[in-house]
Amino acid sequence: MPVDQSLVGREFPPTPPLTVTEEQVRTFAAATGTPYDGGPAPATFPIVLAFDAMNAFLEAEGVELARIVHGDQKFAYERPVVPGDVLSAQLTVASLRQIGGNDIIGTTSRITDEQGVLVCATSATLVHRGAGA
8 A cells, every 4th residue: 555645744753862872873883884083973873863753754654664664865964973872763754656556755853952953864775665666
């Protein structure tokens, strides 16, 4: 069943606050093969929060993760993420179109600190494969 077009523009609740630790950053860096010797987190670290926001969106809308193909991801920074930051992500469905029985879902996620100040914005394209795909 196609994703409902009325989702475009809808904001989902923010993720619970995550306190970024040095250990989390080191683990992420090791898992992604990114050198890390302290300081700011690797540039792709906000995907940790964006992925939590995406999973919450998919669950809320009953969309199966197994039918999602991640098509694109971009990051726009206001400042680096550093250990000690307390961050959360809020996802918005930015666009939705159907092509060949598949839903192409554009999302944006705002990664903010505990004062609500924007740290990083992400955008992603998700392909929700249709039943016959």
